[in-house]
Each structure stands twice: as structure tokens, then as C-alpha cells.
Amino acid sequence: MSQLPRLIAILTLLKSRRILTATELSEKYAVSIRTVYRDIQKLIEAGVPVITLEGRGYTLMDGYTVAPVQFTEKQANALITAHHLVTRTNDSSFLADFEEALTKIKSVFRSSILQKSELLHDKMHVFDTRIESISSNALSEIQLAITNFNYVEINYRKADDPNISFRKIEPCAIYSTENKWILIAWCHLRKDYRAFRIDRIQHFKILPEQFEDRKFSMERHFKDDAYGKEADNASIT
Incomplete structure (x- = not known):
């Protein structure tokens, strides 16, 4: 890739991601790290407000906008x-x-x-073979709670259980399986991570208070066989 297309690509990446490292850019475009440094300098000279975060990488100044990209x-x-x-x-x-x-x-x-x-x-159609038609209206708010580390209070009903339990949780991650969204959260009632089907949350409230990031890792957590079984059960109950 020649320099101009690479500069445009780097600028697009900077707009779509918060921080990029020189190593990431070097590997992505198969160029040396020294070339990456020169590319970043070229962008700065062209008036692009690239900020260098010591020991972390590059980002763009908040509020900076570029002309709309063209899609193929x-x-x-x-x-x-x-x-x-x-x-x-x-x-x-x-x-x-x-x-x-x-x-x-x-x-x-x-x-x-x-x-x-x-x-x-x-001219496209996706056939849906789901039997259940339970719907939810909480995913977008819960996504915000995850990225902003807000506590969430929920009323939750398990499958085949008429009782509704109150939980205060720290939402950590979400995944989808069998067309169902699953929330993994630290449950203050159980003092452990638990998996909740979002469509079984009867009521929720995003609290303004923030919790400390527990550095949850989906990959690391699913290596725990006991938790894997629990998550599997949560995804089908």
C-alpha cells in the first residue's frame, strides 16, 4: 500500500478506535514502526490533531471530524x-x-x-426457526452501563419459576447464543459472577453510582468449566 492510501486508512482507524499503537499499525500495514512514526507526523503536518499518549499509543483530539467516507x-x-x-x-x-x-x-x-x-x-431474507417469542427492551441501556461501569438493579425471573428476585449487579459483558442475549454480571446477592438472560429481566434501573472495574475477561472466564456449565444453563433456561 502506498503512503497516501495508508494515511487515509490510518486516519479512518483513528476515528473508529480510541487508541492505536505503533506496533498495531506496523503489523496491519506491513511497514516498519519508523514508517508509522513518519505517517503520524505527516498527518500532524496536514492539520490532523493526533495526540500521542506516552506508553499507550495514538488517538485523535475529541471533537475532531473528517469528511464522510465513501463506501464500496x-x-x-x-x-x-x-x-x-x-x-x-x-x-x-x-x-x-x-x-x-x-x-x-x-x-x-x-x-x-x-x-x-x-x-x-x-432480495434477502433470514429465516428464523426460534420457538420462543420472548422479547426485551433493555440491551441498549445495559450496554451503556457496561462501558460506563454503572451499577444496575434488576428484577429477575428464572425459567419455570414464578418468583422474581431482586439483584444489584455490576454488568461486565454480554454475548448472544440461540438468538438470546446473555448478560454476565457480578451479583451482589450471590457474591459471584452470574449469567442472566436479558429477556428474563422484568425491570431494571441504571444507577448513577459507578463500580470499580474488575478486569473481567470473557475468554479467561469461560475456561472455568463450572462457570461454563452455568452460562450454558442460563442461555437455555
Whole structure:
């Protein structure tokens, strides 16, 4: 890749990610770290406010904007495909936020790309074989609680259990399996990590108080066989 396309690619990455290291950029574009340093300097000389965080990497000054990027037809098709898959989610809040985001993205499509993407949309379908039709409306708020480290209070009902339990939790991570969203959180009632099906949360409240990051790792945690079994049970109950 020549320098100009690489500079544009680096700028796009900086806009889409909070921090990038020189090593990451070097490996991604198969260039030396010294070349990365020169690229960053070129961007700075061109007026791009790249900030160097000592020992961490590069980021852009808050509030900096660039002209809208142009999408290829294949990239637009990938977004349309993602839209079809996302519509199978059982969480209405997440679906609404995704559709609003996609509308903003499509606003920068060239007219020819937009026309073809709408044609593809009408010619695609994802069949859903789910038996359950339980829906939720909490995913978007819970995602914010995860990234902002806010405590959450929930009323939760397990499968085949008429009783509803109150929990104060620290939301750590989410995953999807069998078209169901699963929340992994530190439960103050159980004093341990627990898996909750989001569509079984009867009521939730995001608290303004923040908890200390427990440095939860999904990969590390699933290596624990006991927890793996519990998570599997939570995903189907």
C-alpha cells in the first residue's frame, strides 16, 4: 500500500478506535514502526490533531471530524446483510438504535450504491426457526452501563419459576447464543459472577453510582468449566 492510501486508512482507524499503537499499525500495514512514526507526523503536518499518549499509543483530539467516507458496493452490501441479521434480535432497544445508526450511514452512500443496497435489501431474507417469542427492551441501556461501569438493579425471573428476585449487579459483558442475549454480571446477592438472560429481566434501573472495574475477561472466564456449565444453563433456561 502506498503512503497516501495508508494515511487515509490510518486516519479512518483513528476515528473508529480510541487508541492505536505503533506496533498495531506496523503489523496491519506491513511497514516498519519508523514508517508509522513518519505517517503520524505527516498527518500532524496536514492539520490532523493526533495526540500521542506516552506508553499507550495514538488517538485523535475529541471533537475532531473528517469528511464522510465513501463506501464500496460490497461494504454497503455487508451493512445491509448485517441489518437483516440484526432484525432477528429479540431486543427492541438495540434494533431501534441500529436502524438509526444505519440511516445515518446510508446518508453518505452515493446514489448508485444506495439504489443497489435497497435492491439487495428486498432480495434477502433470514429465516428464523426460534420457538420462543420472548422479547426485551433493555440491551441498549445495559450496554451503556457496561462501558460506563454503572451499577444496575434488576428484577429477575428464572425459567419455570414464578418468583422474581431482586439483584444489584455490576454488568461486565454480554454475548448472544440461540438468538438470546446473555448478560454476565457480578451479583451482589450471590457474591459471584452470574449469567442472566436479558429477556428474563422484568425491570431494571441504571444507577448513577459507578463500580470499580474488575478486569473481567470473557475468554479467561469461560475456561472455568463450572462457570461454563452455568452460562450454558442460563442461555437455555
